[in-house]
Amino acid sequence: MPDPENGPVSDAPPANPERRDFLTRLGVGACAAAAVGSGLVTLDFMKPKVLFEPSTTFRAGSPADYPDGTVRFNKEQKAYVVGCPGGVYALSAVCTHLGCITRFLSDQGVIACPCHGSRFDLEGNVVEGPAPRPLPWLDVGLDPSGLLVVDTSITVAHGKVFKA
Amino acid sequence: MTTLSLDSVFRRLRDTDAWRSVVRHGTASTNRNRSLVVFENLFLHVHPVKVREKTLRFTHTYWLGGIALACALILVATGVLLMFYYHPSVPQAYRDMKELEFVVDNGLFLRNMHRWAAHLMVFATFLHMMRVFFHRAYRPPRQFNWVVGVVLLCVTLLLSYTGYLLPWDQLAFWGVSVGTNMAKEAPLVGEKARFLLLGGNIVSENALLRFYVLHCVVLPVALLLMLSVHIWRVRKDGGVQGPPEAPRGKEEVR
Amino acid sequence: MSTLPPIELVEGVDPVATPRRIALVRPDRRPAVRTTDEKYVMTFPNLILREVILFQLVVIGLALAAILFDAPLEGIANPLETPNPAKAPWYFLGLQELLHYFPPVVAGVLMPALVVIALVVIPYARINQTAGPLWEGAGPQRPLTLAAAGGAVVALFAAFRCWPIAVPTAGVLLAMFAARGGAGAGRVRRALTKVTLPEWIMVWFAIVATILTVIGTFFRGPGWSFVWPWTRAVAF
Missing domain, CATH: 1.20.5 (Single alpha-helices involved in coiled-coils or other helix-helix interfaces)
Known part of the structure; x- marks a missing residue:
């Protein structure tokens, strides 16, 4: 029975199917574009642009302070500075497993992680435990006054000893 | 003169116009009024007017979902109260913990209750999932509600985990450091996801603020929304026992 | 007896304003009404x-x-001082225990992701709808298939020296075969023989998750070494 108020609901095909199809695609497409766009903008918003994180470089004294076998631990920068025959190198103290701070056990001559039992030798190689990679070697340089400068944000090739 | 018993006070209260404007049904203990208690209440009408007696048995549900829901309500109540004394900043967050512990009246009690309710909720949710699995209550027509339940379990774990950082003590800091370093190991997106979650490369004040917003706004809203869907679907899919069994010995009339 | 008031009939004048629903029900074609014997309250x-x-x-x-x-409330957070051991909240200690045996990408990402995916697909996997008791109508090759698959899982975890998983897996496998032999008496036997394969898998998952969590929470001390629970306090 036709309803004069609301009009009949027709099942007949539209007079212009291409036009209807185009409008449907336009509508769905516009909604999708808006959703993706606002998602990307929100994601970008969530990325902090200014970080107030501590400086990544530190001075480690003069090369003469590191005779062969010396290990010094810089607590704030989480790095070891190690003296070896003919030079100095720096090792990250952050465990490659899950980021705990390792400790140098001088009596056993190993670097040990307190969290999951990883152990490293003085060159950073994994001796034991679940750590997937050796401890990264860090960039070591000299400042104008002849003091060692370590940058913990730059890793260098394993075995690259700094020769003063 | 009638004696002023508690019962008569209530009866007189129920007869006032103001009371009747709120609760429309009558006071007599008839099944009609009992139906209306459920039917005319926004919160109670997630229930049907009648339930199968079987489903009330303790061993049917062990009330595990109910325990998890009760914990969620307690967590919202205690959590909102704790927010009045908490600043998500370093080192004020830790000082606020000390203030709650030693200065604020009942501060320690509320913090304790919030913590134990959180642990109980994780535990009850897990047991609830086990109960539903072994009762095969995930079978049609309730498949989707099982999926909603898995999402709720994840949201519950995330809520508990984001709350874990807020006291800003050693336990919190290293628990979250270890956990977010796991995310770092995910291929392709791991490093970026961790940076976004923490708002930086290390667990710092940015991370505390982010976890605070997630813990106090984003995740509770998500939990309550999903919880509503979950509970509503329990009824829509046939109650805690699923659709009723067909009568035995009789053929279904078609 | 009181007399009922006479029924007053109101006839709608306008059928749009006062709609009436009329249904014709033939005795042989009654609408389906789902009925049940169960008692309602x-x-x-x-x-x-x-x-x-x-x-x-x-x-x-x-x-x-x-x-x-x-x-618990420990000292203020200090990024320079890792407590020994550093533990996650208790519900992640099962994962942290896994990290002791497997590389982080496996234990921290792959395994939890697999668990969540497995949980989501449970109601959509056909085996969960149709599976009968494990040994019901089993052909001669089912015990062999099961022993091979179970043995492979045990061997895999044993190869990683992950005994907290390998040993319970072997235990569950034994229980599955015990159910075939009809071990136990009375109720236990009846319960065991009724368990379906998906249920055995869930039992296995629950046991392994519980054991890993308990070990991680109570039995791990400095350097994630094995300790007895009474030698140190546990903070939740």
């Missing part, structure tokens, strides 16, 4: 009162716990 008070009591019991229990036990 009123939600109020039967269910509502139980819910209120449950809520009160949870509140009382938690209030007692809050009075008796204090939430």
Whole structure:
């Protein structure tokens, strides 16, 4: 029975199917574009642009302070500075497993992680435990006054000893 | 003169116009009024007017979902109260913990209750999932509600985990450091996801603020929304026992 | 006996304003009405009162716990000082225990992702709808298939020296075969023989998850070494 108020609901095909199809695609497409766009903008918003994180470089004294076998631990920068025959190198103290701070056990001559039992030798190689990679070697340089400068944000090739 | 018993006070209260404007049904203990208690209440009408007696048995549900829901309500109540004394900043967050512990009246009690309710909720949710699995209550027509339940379990774990950082003590800091370093190991997106979650490369004040917003706004809203869907679907899919069994010995009339 | 008032009939003048629904029901074609033998009770008070009591019991229990036990609070966060051992909250200690045996990408990402995916697909996997008791109608090759698959899982975890998983896996496997032989008496036997394959898998998952979590929580000390639980305090 036709309803004069609301009009009949027709099942007949539209007079212009291409036009209807185009409008449907336009509508769905516009909604999708808006959703993706606002998602990307929100994601970008969530990325902090200014970080107030501590400086990544530190001075480690003069090369003469590191005779062969010396290990010094810089607590704030989480790095070891190690003296070896003919030079100095720096090792990250952050465990490659899950980021705990390792400790140098001088009596056993190993670097040990307190969290999951990883152990490293003085060159950073994994001796034991679940750590997937050796401890990264860090960039070591000299400042104008002849003091060692370590940058913990730059890793260098394993075995690259700094020769003063 | 009638004696002023508690019962008569209530009866007189129920007869006032103001009371009747709120609760429309009558006071007599008839099944009609009992139906209306459920039917005319926004919160109670997630229930049907009648339930199968079987489903009330303790061993049917062990009330595990109910325990998890009760914990969620307690967590919202205690959590909102704790927010009045908490600043998500370093080192004020830790000082606020000390203030709650030693200065604020009942501060320690509320913090304790919030913590134990959180642990109980994780535990009850897990047991609830086990109960539903072994009762095969995930079978049609309730498949989707099982999926909603898995999402709720994840949201519950995330809520508990984001709350874990807020006291800003050693336990919190290293628990979250270890956990977010796991995310770092995910291929392709791991490093970026961790940076976004923490708002930086290390667990710092940015991370505390982010976890605070997630813990106090984003995740509770998500939990309550999903919880509503979950509970509503329990009824829509046939109650805690699923659709009723067909009568035995009789053929279904078609 | 009182007499009922006469029924007053109101006839709608305008059929749009006063609609009437008319249904014709033929005796041989009644609309399907789902009926059941089960006994129904009123939600109020039967269910509502139980819910209120449950809520009160949870509140009382938690209030007692809050009075008796204090939430842990250690020293202020110090990024330079890793406590030994550094532990995640208890519900992640099963994962942290896994990290002791497997590389992080496996234990921290792959395994939890697999668990979540497995949980989501449970109601959509056909085996969960149709599986009967494990040994019902089993052909001669089913025990061989099961032994091979179970043995492979045990061998895999044993190869990683992950005994907290390998040993319970072997135990569950034994229980599965015991159910075939009809081990146990009376109720235990009947319960064991009824368990389906998906249920055995879930039992296995629950046991392994519990064992890993308990070990991680109570039996791990400095350097993630094995300790007895009574030698150190546990903070939740």
